[in-house]
Amino acid sequence: MRRRSHSSTLILVLILLLIAALVVFRAQQAAKFHLHNASTQDPQVSSVRLGPPDIYPDPVRTPGAIDPDIAQANINENICNPNWSTRSIRPPAHYTDQLKREQIREFGYADTNPRDYEEDHLIPLEMGGNPTDPKNLWPEPFVTSMPDGGAHSKDRVESHLHRQVCSGDIALEEAQREIATDWYRVYVAMSAN
Secondary structure (H helix, E strand, O other): OHHHHHHHHHHHHHHHHHHHHHHHHHHHHHHHHHHHHHHHOOHHHHHHOOOOHHHOOOOOOOOOOEOOOOOHHHOOOOOOOOOOOHHHOOOOHHHHHHHHHHHHHHHOOOOOOHHHEEEEEOOOHHHOEOOOOHHHEEEEEOOOOOOOOOHHHHHHHHHHHHHHHHHOOOOHHHHHHHHHHHHHHHHHHHHHO
């Protein structure tokens, strides 16, 4: 009986050590990503943004780009039309997957695993973002230096602003500017309400 208890304790300790090692590894990866982005971002833009640099794209490489076919005057024909879908303009996966691999290398990200990123549109398609312009696409990490700073949190902001635009509460250009400038500021504001 005593031997069985000792074995169970040893297994539990090994599992806990493995979990701790995994947590430390993920934290180091996020810190490396954070340090890289902090060194490449425009200090003037970074000082205005609410969140840490690793949750945003480099503003020089990815300032955002709009789709010239979508404007405030025609949003009821496209992005606010319930019969319209981003599938009609979304670039094929082979394009975005290739671009993601190229950008991970080009940007010098410490974490080079493409599965750890979503090739994201800074200005989303449902808000009139350009579908294929590399200035509107970047490898957005799922895991960042803060728990609510990754791709899933930005997705919530995109849906929120899209609803605001289509209900007439905010102009399309204003929503595009807000998400491109500091999507996390919008996230914090909407979370507070």
